[in-house]
Amino acid sequence: MQRKPYIRSRWWEDIPVGEFHVFGSHTFSELEIIEFGERYAPEIYHTDPVAARDTLHRGLVASGWHLTATWMRLMVDYMERFARGVRDGRRNGAGMGLEDLEWFVPVRPGHTITFTYEITEKPERVVRDRWGIIRSRNEAYNQYNELVMRFNIDILAERNPGVEDGGALAE
Amino acid sequence: MSRYWSDLQPGETFATGQLTLDREAILDFAAEFDPQPYHLDNAAAEDSIFGGLCASGWQVTALMMRLLTDTLHQQGVPVMGIDSVPSLRWKAPVFVDDTLQGKVTIRGGENNSRQAGCGRTHMDITVHNQDGRPVIELNAVLLVAHGEHSDAA
Numbered sequence: 073m074q075r076k077p078y079i080r081s082r083w084w085e086d087i088p089v090g091e092f093h094v095f096g097s098h099t100f101s102e103l104e105i106i107e108f109g110e111r112y113a114p115e116i117y118h119t120d121p122v123a124a125r126d127t128l129h130r131g132l133v134a135s136g137w138h139l140t141a142t143w144m145r146l147m148v149d150y151m152e153r154f155a156r157g158v159r160d161g162r163r164n165g166a167g168m169g170l171e172d173l174e175w176f177v178p179v180r181p182g183h184t185i186t187f188t189y190e191i192t193e194k195p196e197r198v199v200r201d202r203w204g205i206i207r208s209r210n211e212a213y214n215q216y217n218e219l220v221m222r223f224n225i226d227i228l229a230e231r232n233p234g235v236e237d238g239g240a241l242a243e
Numbered sequence: 244m245s246r247y248w249s250d251l252q253p254g255e256t257f258a259t260g261q262l263t264l265d266r267e268a269i270l271d272f273a274a275e276f277d278p279q280p281y282h283l284d285n286a287a288a289e290d291s292i293f294g295g296l297c298a299s300g301w302q303v304t305a306l307m308m309r310l311l312t313d314t315l316h317q318q319g320v321p322v323m324g325i326d327s328v329p330s331l332r333w334k335a336p337v338f339v340d341d342t343l344q345g346k347v348t349i350r351g352g353e354n355n356s357r358q359a360g361c362g363r364t365h366m367d368i369t370v371h372n373q374d375g376r377p378v379i380e381l382n383a384v385l386l387v388a389h390g391e392h393s394d395a396a
Contacts, residue, residue, distance in 0.1 A: 112305040115312065115322070128323055128360045128388060136325045137305040141276040144301050148278055166292050166333070167300050173328035176357065203292070228292070
């Protein structure tokens with residue numbers, strides 16, 4: 073029986089458009105929201121549960137960048153589970169850029185956020201001779217099934233050096 | 244003195260304060276949010292696309308927000324968060340002991356937003372390192388309170 077290839081050990085050529093993953097869920101505690109706020113976003117509506125009540129947010133809310141950072145953590149953990157034994161840092165692609173990042177509703181202490189990932193496009197472009205681009209649409213939902221965040225991101229994946237590229241544009 | 248949403252004028256430009264990212268800060272963020280080899284391990288990082296230990300791109304975006312909001316607060320602007328980022332590019336890695344500073348141009352805005360009591364302000368932002376090299380470039384839409392809500396800040 074042939075074993076399924078691990079997700080992160082696949083070449084760019086072998087990653088299909090349309091692939092969909094649920095990275096998992098995370099419950100944001102009051103303490104975590106405050107800790108992130110104190111380090112990266114020291115606004116009272118991220119750091120002081122009592123004073124936050126008197127702001128337009130009417131209570132503590134998580135920083136939008138706390139959500140994107142948590143998305144990253146769940147993606148890394150998810151990919152690790154499918155990449156056991158792969159410890160080759162060269163295979164880890166960098167993020168190139170993102171588009172249409174939007175936050176729709178606040179995340180408050182105790183909210184559980186579920187992160188989904190769908191590969192939407194593989195632009196035909198070669199970056200630094202060895203990388204291809206995987207474009208994905210990423211969504212985050214709270215426990216009420218409300219969309220709380222959405223963005224599209226381009227992440228590099230290593231192209232198979234054994235495959236001649238079919239006229240792709242070199243950068 | 245406060246400067247509310249309607250006081251921010253298109254074409255206005257300003258520089259943020261500066262911030263230096265040490266090794267411990269890079270490792271702390273990576274351990275919590277982005278535990279990939281090139282953010283955690285010197286040898287793996289030297290062998291990676293970045294060529295050295297560097298900060299998570301999401302740490303750089305969070306620090307961009309910190310630089311931006313700290314500076315806006317000094318100007319008396321009641322920032323109530325971020326609405327959206329229409330586009331963002333990571334242009335260069337941020338290495339240990341790099342110093343970051345943002346340059347901001349206000350592009351305009353809308354009177355309303357999802358957040359009651361706030362308008363939207365569009366900004367072009369470039370964060371560069373001590374050599375003047377851009378590390379991220381983005382358009383961001385911030386939530387800024389209207390004047391009648393004096394409790395906002």
